[in-house]
Amino acid sequence: MPTESDETMPLRTSDDVVRVRQAVRARAVSAGFSLVDQTKLVTAASEVGRNTVDYGGGGTLRIEVVSNGRRRGVRLTFTDQGPGIADLTLAMKDGYTSGSGLGLGLGGAKRLSNEFDIRSAPGQGTIVTLARWT
């Protein structure tokens, strides 16, 4: 699968979350996403990116623009070395929050993406990969 662009950005502060949204929007536009698809991807990035900052203690986001021959897509990989998640099923559940959020971020991000994968273990950090296609 050819990669058209590949970049990595820091995710440490809430300002970084704003920058990440802008960068993801720009990549989605360059991949030819419709306004609805752009908004879905940007919103998913905002949710997972904020978790990286708030719960993961900061990390990075890798943004790739990829193509599978017929369609183009944007793949986002969020990585942190934070405390990790002990119970992934619980974390994914709508309405569950260990903080003071609405607990809809992970479930929402999954519904807003075409592909969604989360890997985590206590003490091992968290990696979320999601993708959306045109």
Added chain:
Amino acid sequence: MSEHRHVILSLIDRHHQQLLAEWLACQKRDARIADPQREKEIAGLAGRFLDQLRRGAIAQADDIQMAEWQPVREVLEDLSRDRAIQGFSPSETAIFVFSLKEPLFALLRREFAIDADRLARETWTASRLIDRLGLYTIESYARVREEVITRQQQELLELSTPVVELWDGILALPLIGTLDSARTQIVMESLLQRIVTSGAEIAIIDITGVPTVDTLVAQHLIKTISAARLMGADCILSGIRPQIAQTIVHLGLELNVVSKATMADALALALRRANKTIIDREPSAATRT
């Protein structure tokens, strides 16, 4: 270890006038100072600095963070604050300290002309002290700049959050741009504040200009809407564009608020609720005026 401070102390004591004059000359040359007012001001600071440096040297404290060096640090903080606010660069600011090296090293050379070993040692320790004081200057300069920038950002936040009274008892809050949490907080608080002071019963929150509504933005909206309700004002949400409506559904958000496509629709509803009507004027009446 403390011997070199005694050296500086005795040099300042014996050559105060000369050192000050040469130092000021170096500053004038390096920082290209032409303004006599500024020259006078720097002379004042430099005199204060030498006096305090002398005291720090007496105390023989080795670490400029120690209490004995506090007066010296204060001189440098004053300098940095002044320079940062007036818009000088960090190097223009730090030249004040670093330019002391030249006249000080010249004095050291004369003092230890016959003792190369001692000269090297004293020069090195004096250099280290001045470097530290110079770095401290740059650090405090950066701190002040940061404060200035934070304050400016704060002012910008407040400027960009207008709550407007559309009609007697009807407020509108047009949200525009990225709603990071700091800004959202301020915007929402200013709306609640205006509800209190104006006694408005209807508030229209318009999100036409908001590119992304995620769960954090939604949470702020929900909190504001319930707080407004507690204060006797009903909110109407307007300007939810189709792409935003779709993401809100996918996120599973329930906003529990009356919403209208446009601000105009929201205003029409608000007026209806307030028992007011807007009617077209007779054509003849329009031409008469």
